[in-house]
Amino acid sequence: MELILLRHGKAEDINADGDFSRVLVEKGREQARRAARLLKAADALPSIVLTSPLLRARQTADEFCQAAGIPGSVIQGWLASGMRPETAIAELVAFREFGRVAIVGHEPDFSSLIEWLLGAEGGSIEVKKGAIASIRIQPPSRRGTLCYLIPPKLVDDGEY
Secondary structure, three states, X not given: OXXXXXXXXXXXXXXXXXXXXXXXXXXXXXXXXXXXXXXXXXXXXXXXEEEOOOHHHHHHHHHHHHHHOOOOOEEOHHHOOXXXXXXXXXXXXXXXXXXXXXXXXXXXXXXXXXXXXXXXXXXXXXXXXXOEEEEEEOOOOOOEEEEEXXXXXXXHHOOO
């Protein structure tokens, strides 16, 4: 399967109701829309989008799905901030039939997952807000092949 990782877009720094309630700022919404347009232009849209329950991730997933013209996302508790790579791979087994699956989540979870799948050293991968990564995996196998990692600057600069 192809696993697409979309880190949530830029969000407000602080919310009085706590980290769970931080909302996307307009730049973050636009990052999600541009990611959708880029993947759509590349004929690489996911069949399903799974998202962290944190508000900024859900909003990123909603903007992405709307701009891509695909059904809404499915909230998955295991994608909340603090996700462990072993948990992600175990949970993804249930979604293998979709072929191309996108997950919307957080750092340092995504960089840890990519490093774990590639056998890379800690700190060697950075997934910035609004970045898109793709890894070919066969869960429950721990091995993966990096297809691409597109930083938000390249996603933001293109017209699709």
